[in-house]
Amino acid sequence: MSMIRVTDLTFGYDGSYDNIFEDVSFQIDTDWKLGFTGRNGRGKTTFLNLLLGKYEYRGHISANVGFEYFPFPVPHPENNTLDVIEAIYPDYVHWELMRELTLLKIGEDTLYRPFDSLSNGEQTKVLLAALFLKENRFLLIDEPTNHLDMAGRKLVSDYLRGKSGFILVSHDRAFLDNCVDHILSINKTNIEIQKGNFSEWWENKERQDNFELAENDKLKKDIKRLSEAAKRTSHWSDEVEKTKNGTRNSGSKVDKGYVGHKAAKMMKRSKSMEQRQHSAIDEKSKLLKNIESAESLKIAQLPYHKNxxxxxxxxxxxxxxxxxxxxxxxxxxxxxxxxxxxxxxxxxxxxxxxxxxxxxxxxxxxxxxxxxxxxxxxxxxxxxxxxxxxxxxxxxxxxxxxxxxxxxxxxxxxxxxxxxxxxxxxxxxxxxxxxxxxxxxxxxxxxxxxxxxxxxxxxxxxxxxxxxxxxxxxxxxxxxxxxxxxxxxxxx
The missing domain is CATH 3.40.50.300 (P-loop containing nucleotide triphosphate hydrolases)
Incomplete structure (x- = not known):
């Protein structure tokens, strides 16, 4: 077991207005089966490329393992599949390769067919099998399901469940639930890691979102109440201050010291309410940062004249x-x-x-x-x-x-x-x-x-x-x- 440590990672593409990552820090255990999720364009593939050392960045990424990215181009797809595997991992042991291919229901005859004659699903399975033969490598698996039918997805998901030491980018909920034990999520304002599968992470996220929405409603009411109370207190202190120069009870002189003390007390109360109001506003600004907006869409289909x-x-x-x-x-x-x-x-x-x-x-x-x-x-x-x-x-x-x-x-x-x-x-x-x-x-x-x-x-x-x-x-x-x-x- 070793750790991949990400410390104060900051990165943005040249010419971009905003950084994709800003002072991000977290740790990954290389024995984890890590699901990687986040909305499109948030930087999942970018982060994998940063691990691979493809871009310059600020901060530190330290690891005691090498990284392998999937999928990757096969330079000579016309070669037999066995030659393609040998190019990926020259030190493979044949019986170990056959063990992996058997788990993925790929027959030995496939090894002696040109790689480009295999279906996309077969190619996916062969390359995964070859990569998992490598020792001391941490696999970065980027959306392997796109070329797999439903049966293929179930098979590959079962295969990955028996493995460890990978980051898996996938948007297929059932696929993730079956084969990961941690979730790495890129949110709107941060990156977080949670133990469990996708459904457990989503349930926790919904619970957190609902809590923040409830807190937000409560704070909005508090701010409104405090604001109105502060206005009233401020108004009262102004009115009391005015009486300094007026008369009290049947024309007698006003006790200016008493009135001034009373006005100051009200002003202090008003200031205290104002501070509480600002504190509530500050608290409110910390909420709702990671709530994903998922407004409903609309479709207006035309009626057809026949059923x-x-x-x-x-x-x-x-x-x-x-x-x-x-x-x-x-x-x-x-x-x-x-x-x-x-x-x-x-x-x-x-x-x-x-x-x-x-x-x-x-x-x-x-x-x-x-x-x-x-x-x-x-x-x-x-x-x-x-x-x-x-x-x-x-x-x-x-x-x-x-x-x-x-x-x-x-x-x-x-x-x-x-x-x-x-x-x-x-x-x-x-x-x-x-x-x-x-x-x-x-x-x-x-x-x-x-x-x-x-x-x-x-x-x-x-x-x-x-x-x-x-x-x-x-x-x-x-x-x-x-x-x-x-x-x-x-x-x-």
Whole structure:
């Protein structure tokens, strides 16, 4: 066991107005299974890069272990998988490698196939197995779930639960709950570490937030009461002071010493109340700093003139000589929230593209309602560049509504001035979702919309879909999201 110590860490990118980290200090035990959470753009990947020594910073990071970052590029993916593993860790022992691959349900024959012929999920598992063979290394695992289907996520989560010595960035609640024993969270104003899994951390956070909100309400009432009392006391002391030069009781002379003493006493009381008021204001300013704003979103879906929007009957899809899927049949009716599930490569994205009108070779029947308007969110965000204003104009959506939704999804106003190509993966995905929410359509089709998106935003999107109950077909591997949202499940 050793410690990674972070002391007075301060870092900001060149040209940035604000530091991402400011005098941050904490310690990490290298035996922990550490889940790393925080809203998009808060600096999770930046912090991992600081551990790797990629940027200059103020403060100190000390560790007695080396760091390995996942995922990393494979320079020669055309090589056999075994050669790729040997390049990562030349000193591997074959039986130890087979032990790790067996835990991840990867057969030995995979080692003798070109690495680039493996599915994204298989590549993820192979690279994790190779990295965990290394000794005295602390793994920085950055969003491994994005290329894993639901079964793959459960398998990798079980695998990580049997390991230790890693930081895991993930926004999948069930995945984190299954395999971590501590949570490192980047909040609005600090970084904190708590023992337990994600759900335990979230429960503690909600409890703390509710306490701060209650204290905030109490302090607001105290400030109002003290302010009014201070005004009254100040007014009384002024009135008493005036009587110094007046008369008391049937024209007799005023005892100026008595009146002055009384006025001074009232003034002192007023000053005391003022100090208590300032103290309450100071106390109030310490509250609510880390409460995440998660305002509700809105969706205004157009009604369709028929109950049935889409019908697929015995549909098979082909790419060249390969059959991607076959015998698929289901209908989409108004109010359906359909989860399209299946292993990677089972044809989910192909079915979605067919419904959206893509030129795909297929057999069977695909009936799309006449004049049906569809809003599509794709997995790919690489095309996003330029500014948000031009993007809104290009897609014919209301710019103010578009930006209001992004604000609710935790975009800062400063973010609006940046080129979209500089956004984080989660921020780019939020742009696509915000655009979709602005579009006047009958049906929403979202293909893995939550990739890279932070947990708080996922909860907002869940609440939106449950409150407004739009008709939606979606592919998503976040088990908790699917269980909460889907009214029907179609499995390929």
């Amino acid at each position: 049935q929007l889409v019908e697929l009957e015995n549909v098979s899809i082909y790419y060249g000589d390969k059959t991607v899927c076959e015998g698929v049949g289901f209908t989409i009716e108004q109010g359906d929230r359909i989860s399209l599930t299946g292993k990677n490569g089972s044809g989910k994205s192909s079915i979605i593209k067919l419904i959206c009108g893509a030129d795909i070779r297929y057999s069977g029947t695909c009936r799309i309602g006449s004049q049906l308007k569809i809003s599509y969110v794709s997995q790919d965000t690489s095309h996003l560049r330029g500014n948000l204003t031009d993007y809104a104009v290009e897609h014919g959506i209301d710019e103010s509504l578009f930006k209001a939704i992004l604000r609710k999804l935790d975009f800062s106003r400063l973010q609006f001035e940046k080129d979209m190509s500089a956004f984080s993966g989660g921020q780019k995905k939020k742009v696509l979702i915000a655009k979709s929410l602005c579009e006047q359509v009958h049906l929403h089709i979202w293909d893995e919309p939550l990739n890279f998106i932070d947990v708080v935003s996922r909860m907002q999107i869940e609440e939106l879909l449950l409150e407004h109950q739009p008709t939606i077909l979606f592919v998503e591997h976040d088990r908790e999201f699917v269980e909460n949202i889907a009214t029907k499940t179609v499995t390929l």
